[in-house]
Amino acid sequence: MKFVDEAEIAVHAGNGGNGCISFRREKYIPLGGPDGGDGGNGGSVWLVADENLNTLIDFRHQRVYRAQRGQNGMGRDMYGKAGEDVLIRVPVGTTVCNVATDEIIGDLTEHGQRLLVAKGGDGGRGNIHFKTAVNRAPRKATPGWPGEQRELRLELKLLADVGLLGFPNAGKSTFIRAVSAATPKVADYPFTTLYPNLGVVSVEAFKSFVIADIPGLIEGAADGAGLGALFLRHVQRTRLLLHLVDMAPMDEGVDPVEQVRAIEHELRKYDPAMLEKPRWLVLNKADLLDAEETAARVADIVQRLGWTAPHFVVSAISREGTRPIMLKVQHFFDELKQASIEAAEAAAWTQGP
Known part of the structure; x- marks a missing residue:
């Protein structure tokens, strides 16, 4: 449909x-x-x-x-x-x-x-x-x-806990297939994803969360360029953003750091509150590089971005490194839930009987 x-x-x-x-x-x-x-x-x-x-x-x-x-x-x-x-x-x-x-x-x-x-x-x-x-x-x-x-x-606006951000062909659809039962179309050309896909991730019994694969954003998306302009609203409800980056782009002139900054700029233009959400960096397609080159590129990207939030290195197509991210995400939501419970108990204690 x-x-x-x-x-x-x-x-x-x-x-x-x-x-x-x-x-x-x-x-x-x-x-x-x-x-x-x-x-x-x-x-x-x-x-x-x-x-x-x-x-x-x-x-x-x-x-x-x-x-x-x-x-x-x-x-x-x-x-x-x-x-x-x-x-x-x-x-x-x-x-x-x-x-x-x-x-x-x-x-x-x-x-x-x-x-x-x-x-x-x-x-x-x-x-x-x-x-x-x-x-x-x-x-x-x-x-x-x-x-x-x-x-x-x-x-x-989709009610998802986690939203996937990234340029076209960053591997978002492959990633959501790797971590959930969702089966979005995957191909080796930009804008394969034409509409959002939702997947339920269950890392253990009675614990799960919903992840949304948003069509790729490009520069100018907030002003109507590309497909992402139609779906930026869907990341407004998410509580955590995973920013997928192709760390081994096919075009030599493509700079992953500039892509991250471009999407940050589009989020700021569309809704500045989006940049206040927790956002983790996921460096994808590590399978295309050897271990030494992977480590060098990761260090370079993180250093040039000045990235202080969590970052991960994965190969979505082989599912290498995807489960640790999902465990970390589940732990993040568990902490949010616990903090919410403690705040409610503190409020009830302050109000008294």
């Missing part, structure tokens, strides 16, 4: 029903008074996060969603029936933006989470509400209020 991570839809909440003008007419009750009921409220439009959905492709076929109108009020003090709500299922990880104002309305990050995107109009008031001591037979009712209408842009 083609991966679709952005769509635009129109939502129309239902209008409220009109209030009713009516008077009680019964035998032996000549002055029954007003008995016109209120109109029913219009149906609202809700988005509901569903973990069983993976893409926004369904919204390419249906773009307009309308909730039901409220029923008009009736005589004999009968209120109109409220219109039925419309529930639109979207994948977990969907961000909802108002097209007109470009503001973010909400973020659906948990299964079953609901977000109101268009509220139904209130029903009009019947003439039973306008009776007074002076005006005992009011011929007044109010119409129902219109429901909200919006154009929405839905953006799917």
